[in-house]
Amino acid sequence: MATGDVKLLGAGASPYVNRVQIALNIKSENYEFLEEKLGSKSELLLKSNPIRKKIPVLIHDDKPICESLVIVQYIDDVWTSGPSILPSDPYDRAIARFWAAYLDDKWFPLMKEHRMAEGEEAKAAAIEKLVEGLVVLEEAFVKCSKGKAFFGGDSIGFLDIAFGSFLGWLRVAEKLVEMQLLSEAKTPNLVEWAERFGCDDAVKDVLPKTEKLIEKFKIRQAMAKAPPSN
Numbered sequence: 001m002a003t004g005d006v007k008l009l010g011a012g013a014s015p016y017v018n019r020v021q022i023a024l025n026i027k028s029e030n031y032e033f034l035e036e037k038l039g040s041k042s043e044l045l046l047k048s049n050p051i052r053k054k055i056p057v058l059i060h061d062d063k064p065i066c067e068s069l070v071i072v073q074y075i076d077d078v079w080t081s082g083p084s085i086l087p088s089d090p091y092d093r094a095i096a097r098f099w100a101a102y103l104d105d106k107w108f109p110l111m112k113e114h115r116m117a118e119g120e121e122a123k124a125a126a127i128e129k130l131v132e133g134l135v136v137l138e139e140a141f142v143k144c145s146k147g148k149a150f151f152g153g154d155s156i157g158f159l160d161i162a163f164g165s166f167l168g169w170l171r172v173a174e175k176l177v178e179m180q181l182l183s184e185a186k187t188p189n190l191v192e193w194a195e196r197f198g199c200d201d202a203v204k205d206v207l208p209k210t211e212k213l214i215e216k217f218k219i220r221q222a223m224a225k226a227p228p229s230n
């Protein structure tokens with residue numbers, strides 16, 4: 001069992017940071033949360049993640065680890081006495097990693113595409129792509145969960161964390177477009193999975209409330225529109 005000093009550089013509204021928080025909760029590991037302020041980067045962050053300068057960064061006994069999915073895998077490798085996060089079967093592990101990469105590289109960027117889209121037609125096209133992606137993920141859920149509650153089986157695993165961390169921002173998108181993106185009609189299994197995921201002990205105090213995220217979203221939009229100060 002790992003011990004030592006564990007610090008997490010992050011911000012509560014970041015889905016990538018939420019992944020690490022959930023993984024540490026699954027392992028019942030205590031840690032110090034060092035909040036990064038929106039729009040500025042601390043010296044510690046710049047020193048710990050000089051290549052990407054992004055949160056989250058996990059600092060374990062003064063050693064920084066960057067990139068949320070890398071960190072989650074590190075946590076699973078190091079805190080072996082808690083429940084496993086990655087599947088034990090090598091094929092299932094590969095499949096979980098494949099879908100996690102799909103989420104980060106293909107699906108979540110559609111959220112930004114929708115935000116940046118100009119005009120009703122472009123926005124509607126972006127929403128259609130988001131929903132198509134969710135239908136693909138519904139099929140992945142059916143295959144990966146093998147009839148169980150989570151992608152990871154009976155309990156939350158790697159893919160649950162990778163996808164579930166985006167649920168807060170998905171709810172924000174639903175509010176903004178006034179339509180359900182996860183729906184009984186197209187993604188019935190994901191609707192139930194999202195409910196279960198949000199209620200899990202490792203998750204329920206981590207996932208930010210939709211109203212709070214909408215506030216953050218509005219602040220970011222205002223900052224993006226503000227003229228640069230000198």
Ligand SMILES: N[C@@H](CCC(=O)N[C@@H](CS)C(=O)NCC(=O)O)C(=O)O
Binds near residue numbers: 014053054056067069
């Ligand atoms: N691929 C990275 C993405 C991390 C990321 O985009 N973090 C955002 C916060 S949600 C960030 O630090 N943004 C500041 C910046 O881009 O300068 C991961 O999985 O950790």
